[in-house]
Amino acid sequence: MEFFRIRRDIPFMRYALVLNVVSFITFAAAVFFIFTRGLHLSIEFTGGTVLEVAYAQSADTDRVRATIAALGIKDAQVQNFGTSRDVLVRLPVHGDAKASGVQAALATQVFTALCTAEKGTMVPKQYTTAQGEQVSRQACSDASGAEPLVLSRTEFVGPSVGSELARDGAKALAVTVLGIMAYLSLRFEKKFALAGIIANLHDVVIIIGFFAFFQWEFSLPVLAAVLAVLGYSVNESVVIFDRIRETFRKMRKMTTHQVIDHAITSTTSRTIITHGCTQMMVLSMLLFGGPTLHYFAVALTIGILFGIYSSIFVAAGIAMWLGVKREDLIRAGTKENDPNDPNAGAVV
Numbered sequence: 001m002e003f004f005r006i007r008r009d010i011p012f013m014r015y016a017l018v019l020n021v022v023s024f025i026t027f028a029a030a031v032f033f034i035f036t037r038g039l040h041l042s043i044e045f046t047g048g049t050v051l052e053v054a055y056a057q058s059a060d061t062d063r064v065r066a067t068i069a070a071l072g073i074k075d076a077q078v079q080n081f082g083t084s085r086d087v088l089v090r091l092p093v094h095g096d097a098k099a100s101g102v103q104a105a106l107a108t109q110v111f112t113a114l115c116t117a118e119k120g121t122m123v124p125k126q127y128t129t130a131q132g133e134q135v136s137r138q139a140c141s142d143a144s145g146a147e148p149l150v151l152s153r154t155e156f157v158g159p160s161v162g163s164e165l166a167r168d169g170a171k172a173l174a175v176t177v178l179g180i181m182a183y184l185s186l187r188f189e190k191k192f193a194l195a196g197i198i199a200n201l202h203d204v205v206i207i208i209g210f211f212a213f214f215q216w217e218f219s220l221p222v223l224a225a226v227l228a229v230l231g232y233s234v235n236e237s238v239v240i241f242d243r244i245r246e247t248f249r250k251m252r253k254m255t256t257h258q259v260i261d262h263a264i265t266s267t268t269s270r271t272i273i274t275h276g277c278t279q280m281m282v283l284s285m286l287l288f289g290g291p292t293l294h295y296f297a298v299a300l301t302i303g304i305l306f307g308i309y310s311s312i313f314v315a316a317g318i319a320m321w322l323g324v325k326r327e328d329l330i331r332a333g334t335k336e337n338d339p340n341d342p343n344a345g346a347v348v
Contacts, residue, residue, distance in 0.1 A: 011264045013257040037212045042219035043077065043090045043157065045166040049103045049210060051089040051110060052152040055118075058084040059149075061290070067117045068110055079292040086152075103156045108138070115140035118148040122203050139338050150227055169223045173318035176227050177201065180234050188241055190302070191322040196237045199315035203233045203306045219297040229303030232278075236311040238270070242266050244316070248326040248336020256320055256325055260316050278306055 043050075053059075061078050064087060068076045077090040091106060112122050117139065125139040140149050180200055184193040207226055211218050243263035251259060282304065286297035 006265050006268055009261045010268070012264050012312055013317065016313055019309075019313040020317050020321075021044060023202060023310070026209075027205055030206045030212070033212040034205070035211050037215065039208070039212055039218040040215045041166065042217050043075075043092045044220045045163070045169070045218075046093060047157050048093045049091040049107050050153070050155045050157060051091070052081075052154075053087045053089060053114065054113070054150045054152050055085045056146065056148050058296060059087045063117060064089070064114060065260070065291075067113050071109065071112070072114055073106075077291075079290075097289055101142050104154065107154045112139070114149060118142070120148050143272050149341055157276075161219065165220070169220070173204070173223070173227065176230050180230060184234070184238075187238065188245075189324065189326045192244075192319055195315045195318035195322065196241065198318055199237055199310040200230055200233050202310050202314050203229055206301050208304055210302055212297070216295055216298065219295065221293070222299045225296050225299035226301065228298065229307060232303065233307035233310060236275075236307055237315045239267055239270070240264060240311055240316055241319075242335060244319070244324075246303055252326070256322055256323075260320055264312055264316060274305055275308055285290075 028257075039264055050068045052063075059080065065076070065078045068089070068091075069080070073091060073093050077088075079088050080086060081088045089110065091103075091110065093103070095225045120140040120142045122138045125137065125141070126134055140147055140151075142148050149247060149256075177200070180198050181193070184196045187193075188196070204226055207229060208218075210216070211222065240263060243266055244260055247254070247259045251262065254262065279301070282297050282300045285293045286301060289297060
């Protein structure tokens, strides 16, 4: 589907050298910041305390964040889950407070503050467990005796668990990259495969570099966004590479850079439609998704923009520098490759 058609080929490859230099500088800067500043890892990777709180009415997550911030606790994550009344609070580990007893006391302090914010007081109350046992614990009760909020669960995530998640996340990223490398190697000629692999790694490193430079929180949703960008970017590269291969077979008198310019120009309408629709959805998450989806949407936004750029100027540009030509894509001895055949190069 095309909303418009560009009649004249845009000379993208005329600027490939300058933009590839810019890409190299950006890539090198991203690597520098990753190794010097590191990533600001979230509680999933560093450990901490998780509280599940059930409110009697719809919870005001902004007020919950303000209440926790007033206790001097930084980087706490607050989000709804399930319903608007259920709130998940993640408290990071600060300093040497890594013992489960210290974290349990911190959880009690936070719940007490949340109870006070709802004009309740902490009182001992008897509960019956699933096994029928009677247990006593602190509950939040208001003047009428009702419970404006209930502490459903408290869980301490140790640093060892966080380290395991970090290792598993790195493995997931590595396996995805290797899978894409294998696919491109089988799907295309090796020069195209190498160009596509470099372009995909370029996108991933730059996204992570942004998070390292600005010290944005790198969480599991952000890792999921990075993995999604990998697949998204390779799809764009494959579309352009397919069109380049098709153009090589149809336009036998064109030079390599003319073929690449024609292939990219002919896919421009598709690129605008696809990436425009995707970006509108991502921007809606960025603007209206709240703090929970903020960095997830930021990572996707960076990835989509650089994915378009890398597919055109990095992947296609590197393929051109590697000297890709028609003979690389047409098997020797085939009828299509016979210069004496008047129908050579014809496509049905």
